[in-house]
Each structure stands twice: as structure tokens, then as C-alpha cells.
Amino acid sequence: MSKSLLLAGLRTIFPGIVRRYRQHMDGMNELRNQGQSQRIEIEKISAQLHQLQSVLDGVHQSVLHAEGSAKLRGEPWRCLFLVHSVETWTSLHDVWLAMVSDPRFEPVVATIPRQYPGSAILEGEEDTHQGLLHLGVPHLRLTAANAMDDLAFIRRLAPHMIFRQSPWEKDISSAFSAAQLSFTRLYYISYGIAPIVQHVVVMLDTLPLLRRCRKIFVVHETVKKLMPASLPVVVTGHPRVAYLQRAEPSWPIETGNRFKIIWSAHHSTETGWNDFGAFWQIYDTMLALAQFYPDVDFLFSPHPALLTRFNALSGDKKEKIDAFRQSWDTLSNTGLITNGNYAGPFKASDLLIVDGLSFLLEYQLNQKPVLFFERQDHTPFSIIGEEVKKGVHSISPDHTDDLMYWVKYFIAGGIDPLEDDQKKLVELLTTNKNPSAAILNAIADDMASPF
Structure with missing residues (x-):
């Protein structure tokens, strides 16, 4: 042919x-x-x-x-x-x-x-x-x-x-x-x-x-x-702004607890990239917090690249992360989200505890309080990053008393003193x-x- x-x-x-x-x-x-x-x-x-x-x-x-x-x-x-x-x-x-x-x-x-x-x-x-x-x-x-x-x-x-x-x-x-x-x-x-x-x-x-x-x-x-x-x-x-704002509340932990917290951890736990990740400084504190508040839900949302880093661990660190996972999973008021469907939990939750990066901005679209575990050695914020930071409460990973203060304050129904800063950010992002x-x-x- x-x-x-x-x-x-x-x-x-x-x-x-x-x-x-x-x-x-x-x-x-x-x-x-x-x-x-x-x-x-x-x-x-x-x-x-x-x-x-x-x-x-x-x-x-x-x-x-x-x-x-x-x-x-x-x-x-x-x-x-x-x-x-x-x-x-x-x-x-x-x-x-x-x-x-x-x-x-x-x-x-x-x-x-x-x-x-x-x-x-x-x-x-x-x-x-x-x-x-x-x-x-x-x-x-x-x-x-x-x-x-x-x-x-x-x-x-x-x-x-x-x-x-x-x-x-x-x-x-x-x-x-x-x-x-x-x-x-x-x-x-x-x-x-x-x-x-x-x-x-x-x-x-x-x-x-x-x-x-x-x-x-x-x-x-x-x-x-x-x-x-x-x-x-x-x-x-940005299309993600509208997607997150219109999401319907959903929550994977079925305890019936009134107050719900999301904890998110970035993958940059070492140095040489942006150096925001604070997981190894705070994971035991977060486990203790979940144990201390059995009437509060804690949903862990790790960056997907943090999970691949976990899978590559060996020796002492592998033993530590395995012990943490086992302890976290055995609590009735804890959960883990790894499928990227966090828009619904954002809507359903009351507080975010995070070390960076995108969640610092995205969670504020719902105008709810953010506690930011801030490493002092992280790379500088951009101009718009400085605007994002105005709406979050910065806490040193070493100062657990500050974390406990704000968690207790918001569980008790405290009004976020940074809500006006969050409103300004939302107005900018929804122009x-x-x-x-x-x-x-x-x-x-x-x-x-x-x-």
C-alpha cells in the first residue's frame, strides 16, 4: 500500500x-x-x-x-x-x-x-x-x-x-x-x-x-x-483560592469532639533548602499535646515529601519515627491525612499548627487562627510572605509554653487578635x-x- x-x-x-x-x-x-x-x-x-x-x-x-x-x-x-x-x-x-x-x-x-x-x-x-x-x-x-x-x-x-x-x-x-x-x-x-x-x-x-x-x-x-x-x-x-473557600466541611476523626486541630509539617527539616521544617523539634511535643487533650481532635497532615523522607530513614531516627507513628495511631483523638483532600478539614477545623509553607497562607482563607512553629534559621520571607506572616502567631519550637498558652486560649473560645490582618490578606487574594x-x-x- x-x-x-x-x-x-x-x-x-x-x-x-x-x-x-x-x-x-x-x-x-x-x-x-x-x-x-x-x-x-x-x-x-x-x-x-x-x-x-x-x-x-x-x-x-x-x-x-x-x-x-x-x-x-x-x-x-x-x-x-x-x-x-x-x-x-x-x-x-x-x-x-x-x-x-x-x-x-x-x-x-x-x-x-x-x-x-x-x-x-x-x-x-x-x-x-x-x-x-x-x-x-x-x-x-x-x-x-x-x-x-x-x-x-x-x-x-x-x-x-x-x-x-x-x-x-x-x-x-x-x-x-x-x-x-x-x-x-x-x-x-x-x-x-x-x-x-x-x-x-x-x-x-x-x-x-x-x-x-x-x-x-x-x-x-x-x-x-x-x-x-x-x-x-x-x-x-489563583484557582486554588476559590476551591478552598467553597469547600464543604469534612473530618476523618469520628470522636464527636467539639474542637479540632490540624497539625502540618513541611519536609525541609534539614538545612540547605528553605529550612522551615521543624518536625524533629516538635513531634514529641505534639504527641504530648494530643495525649493531654483527649477531648480535642488532632489531624496530622504531613507534606508528601516528608513521608518519603520518613521511608528513607534508618537507625535511631527510624526507630523514633516508628515509635511516634505507633503512639499517634493508638490515640482515639488523632488522625493522619495523606491524600491531599485537606480543603474539607480546613473548613471543619478550628486551629492550625504548622511550620510552613503553603498552609501558612491557605489556612487564613478561612480566617481561623494559625500557630506558626518558626525556625530562626529559615530563609527570609518575600514581600507577600511578610503579609502572610502578619496573620499568624509565631512560636519558637523550643518554647512549648507559648504553644500551650495559645492552644488553651483558643480551645476556651478566645478571639484571634490577628483576625484583621487575615481579612486584609484574604481581600488581596480574592481581588x-x-x-x-x-x-x-x-x-x-x-x-x-x-x-
């Missing part, structure tokens, strides 16, 4: 494959709001999507490029979301949701493995897959033994644009590096609402993903002013009322210009 006849046949077959793929996506979107009882159906359709992925793998890339040209002439723009962290999916969820109902776009979500500090391998895709299933988000799973095969599939899928979750190249396979994905338009929404530490701000224009982005969407003009002028920053508001719509319109405007 001549090459021209082969291509003609593929052009005939490909639209049918795409229609089947979109029909399955539509079916999953219809099931998205029908609750956990539909989980089996979602898994079944995910498997069908996986089968179609294999079919698409056999379609010639030149035909897909022709399809892409047709899209640019009026059909929907295919947007690929590469997801390695369900914990930070909330930064993209509303954008994906807006695209589902916008005829200009054809969103496709795909999970990939990750490699966080402390881990020697790429892992975690199963957790991300399960997390997205729980949220009702239809998705493909890119789990080939050789990630370059997944990259080849992405190229054949021919997305007109890609969102990656993080600018850190080391967190994921090199197959999904900014350089490898630069065959199409790249857009970025930070997994954190704002860069609150200065050392991140000064390195932004050195990050390959940000340097290759067409547009970088940020929460407020204050953040844009922090960003290097060389980066294509657009002020739209743009519909970030997702602004982001989609900015992308549409950019699509009108040459690649």
Missing part, C-alpha cells in the same frame, strides 16, 4: 478514535458528581480510556499533526494536564472543570509518577490515580516502564497546550522535562498560591519550565511585581473573582498568535 493510501486510511480512522475517546470522557464527566457509589463505573471507563490509549499509540504522528492544524482552524484545543501530585491538584481543578464545559477546549488529564526527596525511584502514581478517582476526575495513566514511551504517546496525542504541576524538574521523569515538552505551548499555575519565601523568587527565571512558558498565571499584581520581568506573567487570580475564566480567556487570546 502506498504511503498516500495509508495516510488516507488513517485520516479516516482517527476521527472515530477521537470521538470514542471524547464519548468516554463525557461519560466520566457525567458521573463526576454522582458520588462514591459510581467509583466502579469510573474505574471501568478509565480502563476503556486506557485501551483507547493503546489504539492511539498506533496512529501515525503526521496524521495527528494534521488533526492539530484542523483544531486551530476551529475545533477545540486539546489541553493536557500532567499530574504527579494529587495533593496539589486543587490549583488546576477549577481550570480543568471550566474547560470541560467550554466548547473551546478539550481537556485531558494524565497521571505520572514522581520522585520526591528521600525516594530513590519514581513512584506514587497509584496514589495520584486513586486520589483523582475519589475526586471524580477522568484520566489516563502514563506508567510505561520507559517514560520515553509515554512521551511518545503524548506527542501522538498532539495537545495544543500542556499544564505541568511543578517547575521542579527533579520531581518527575526527565521524559516530562520542560525541554521535552516544548514541542507545544506550555502554561503554568503555581501549586502554591503565592511565592512567600524570597529564595524561590530569586530563582524563578532560572527554572526551565517557567522560561519556556507562554503564560504564567498569578494571584495578584503584588506577585507579578515580585516575578522577574523576563517571565510572561499574567494576573488572573479577581473568577480566576479560571480569566485564565481560559488569556489562553484563547494566546492561541490566536503564532507558536
